Amino acid sequence: MTEPAPLTLFMLPGSPRVESASPFCVKVARALNLKGLPWRAVYAGRRLKTLENPSGKLPVLQHGADLLSDSAAILTFLDRLQPEPPLTPRDPADAARARVLESWASLAFYPDLLYLRWVIDANYARYKAAFIDPWPREQRLLTRRRVLRDLRSHGVGLQDLPQVLSALRRRLDDLDALLRDAPFLLGESPSRADLALFSVTGALVLGTTPEAEPLVRERTALWAWLQRTDARTRRPA
Numbered sequence: 001m002t003e004p005a006p007l008t009l010f011m012l013p014g015s016p017r018v019e020s021a022s023p024f025c026v027k028v029a030r031a032l033n034l035k036g037l038p039w040r041a042v043y044a045g046r047r048l049k050t051l052e053n054p055s056g057k058l059p060v061l062q063h064g065a066d067l068l069s070d071s072a073a074i075l076t077f078l079d080r081l082q083p084e085p086p087l088t089p090r091d092p093a094d095a096a097r098a099r100v101l102e103s104w105a106s107l108a109f110y111p112d113l114l115y116l117r118w119v120i121d122a123n124y125a126r127y128k129a130a131f132i133d134p135w136p137r138e139q140r141l142l143t144r145r146r147v148l149r150d151l152r153s154h155g156v157g158l159q160d161l162p163q164v165l166s167a168l169r170r171r172l173d174d175l176d177a178l179l180r181d182a183p184f185l186l187g188e189s190p191s192r193a194d195l196a197l198f199s200v201t202g203a204l205v206l207g208t209t210p211e212a213e214p215l216v217r218e219r220t221a222l223w224a225w226l227q228r229t230d231a232r233t234r235r236p237a
Ligand SMILES: N[C@@H](CCC(=O)N[C@@H](CS)C(=O)NCC(=O)O)C(=O)O
Pocket: 012, 021, 022, 023, 024, 056, 057, 058, 059, 069, 070, 071, 072, 106, 141, 142
């Protein structure tokens, strides 16, 4: 009999092109892979939200009897569980830079991604066909009405598409510039900053947001880093 995997990642389901529709779930999945930790996925959706999940959001990592939510907190926990390779740089200033870049992914890029996926009708149809319709109802989490309401209260939902794309272009330029001199954002090896920004910018090139795809592909340092980070963090076959 095989040993049960000690780590279970409750996550939103994905598609043949990516582990999960949620960049936060992809970020944790890739962190587990990078550390070489064995883990298994459980597709959770609404059921976990109402029954077991302390935060109401995915991902949630189960370690023994403990449930941990929030991808940033989970990465910090993984560094304690398995220190090598570190996701948080050992140098305190680099650790701070990594966390700032990680929050840039969730506070700036993630709302752009949600806008492009859920507000634009044609993209929502693509997203629904790839990431919602194939899965049973209990594995789904968000409704379009909820996401549109949250985006309006965030502010991005009140903007038009040209405004959102102009802000996204600026951010992608900044990310591309940060990647010109080193293979990863904080130097020679991937950190939590790379995992967070890889997950959310990688989600822009999955066939559901055609306005954003060329913006990512044409930035050469950014595009090469996406491939490099993917290769370093993919689950071994
Ligand atoms: N800060 C959280 C954010 C996670 C998050 O927003 N997850 C989304 C899926 S991408 C979610 O579960 N949303 C459900 C909800 O807002 O009710 C993290 O880093 O894990």
